[in-house]
């Protein structure tokens with residue numbers, strides 16, 4: 001079934017009419033301002049709002065948000081389409097009834113209605129425009145050996161990329177952990193063994209274990225958790241690092257001309273994942289605190305206090321494309337240009353390389369044989 005209306009590039013619910021011609025302004029990453037593609041009019045972000053470069057993104061109380069304490073957080077309602085294939089929820093304009101999923105290129109025609117969620121607190125504005133993102137993808141494809149020859153050209157030509165603000169949670173917390181375990185110290189003893197019929201003295205390593213207990217403390221700042229599952233881990237794990245010092249208070253202007261994905265990982269589940277990240281670091285702290293040559297951990301009890309969170313949107317460029325009937329995805333960090341993706345392999349190029357390798361090996365062997373021959377010739381004189 002063909003979708004009735006497919007969203008045109010840059011169509012989102014965040015619209016800002018150009019004061020001079022009435023066309024839609026969009027956020028321009030290169031100039032970090034709003035720009036009209038139609039007449040070239042430019043407007044600075046922040047000129048019309050209370051936010052500015054100096055404003056920082058406020059931390060929110062996690063408990064209050066989890067208990068849905070009235071007034072703890074601001075909610076907003078947006079209209080979203082849900083992808084039946086990857087589960088992504090992409091925010092759309094009231095007029096859009098169908099769209100191609102930017103994450104997996106599946107035509108999405110589902111009407112899912114409205115989605116009520118915690119309003120984002122911060123946004124990391126795109127620093128990389130579409131042209132720069134396309135260049136980063138081109139360079140990445142160009143570096144790849146064994147990609148089919150036509151692919152780079154194909155990927156460059158008319159590949160539309162989607163600039164998507166992806167939902168994340170960040171958590172801060174004070175932790176204090178009591179632990180019980182054992183410290184292992186290596187000591188050596190000598191032993192006499194029979195070797196070849198003769199007695200011989202050898203050093204043997206032993207470990208002496210002593211029970212220990214103690215306490216470690218750590219303040220966690222901005223533990224980052226992806227609040228969406230529409231991209232496989234292998235993509236998102238490769239996107240960091242993010243420079244979160246560049247976060248600005250949420251303003252819809254930054255979303256003009258881009259898409260925003262709604263979070264599908266709830267805040268409670270997000271905190272679970274953040275705790276897992278914290279626990280790995282606490283375990284490392286405990287091992288360090290135990291000291292010695294080896295450590296055994298029997299128990300860690302962690303008190304977590306003063307948990308705060310932020311809901312932030314981070315910028316990624318996504319290109320989902322089909323090449324010879326197969327779907328591939330390339331994801332680019334919209335702040336740093338770091339690329340992670342899938343690409344086809346050329347069987348022909350691999351075969352050629354293997355053949356070349358064999359020829360080189362054969363050639364070297366022939367050369368060695370020749371030189372040995374000439375050496376032996378010299379010797380006989």
Ligand SMILES: [Zn+2]
Nearest residue numbers: 018021036039
């Ligand atoms: Zn204009």
Ligand SMILES: [Zn+2]
Nearest residue numbers: 083086101104
């Ligand atoms: Zn999808």
